[in-house]
Amino acid sequence: MKIKAxxxxxxxxxxxxxxxxxxxxxxxxxxxxxxxxxxxxxFSVRAEAGSKVFVAGSFNNxxxxxxxxxxxxxxxxxxxxxxxxxxxxxxxxxxxxxxxxDPECADWVxxxxxxxxxxxxxx
Numbered sequence: 451m452k453i454k455a456x457x458x459x460x461x462x463x464x465x466x467x468x469x470x471x472x473x474x475x476x477x478x479x480x481x482x483x484x485x486x487x488x489x490x491x492x493f494s495v496r497a498e499a500g501s502k503v504f505v506a507g508s509f510n511n512x513x514x515x516x517x518x519x520x521x522x523x524x525x526x527x528x529x530x531x532x533x534x535x536x537x538x539x540x541x542x543x544x545x546x547x548x549x550x551x552d553p554e555c556a557d558w559v560x561x562x563x564x565x566x567x568x569x570x571x572x573x
Contacts (some may be wrong), residue, residue, distance in 0.1 A: 506539025
């Protein structure tokens with residue numbers, strides 16, 4: 451009886467551990483925030499030199515002392531510059547405690563007090 455030689459056993463290569471696929475980084479969709487751009491707006495009014503002049507309006511909750519205007523040359527021309535978002539902004543000047551509409555502004559609306567507010571349009 452002939453003994454058959456054993457067939458060489460097949461070498462099995464060890465299976466490599468399965469690596470999880472690298473996680474894709476979550477990418478937020480490119481959404482552009484539409485933040486309204488503000489625009490610098492200069493308010494100007496003539497009043498007696500040495501007066502205390504402020505601008506108050508819908509942009510500062512009608513606070514009569516929030517934004518003081520300055521007379522840089524001492525000639526009675528008071529100015530203040532604010533950054534305002536687009537839209538219509540109602541305002542008044544407060545000169546030595548007295549509220550007054552802007553005499554140079556042709557766009558006015560009546561308010562709940564029966565007086566007029568000036569309107570500045572920012573685009």
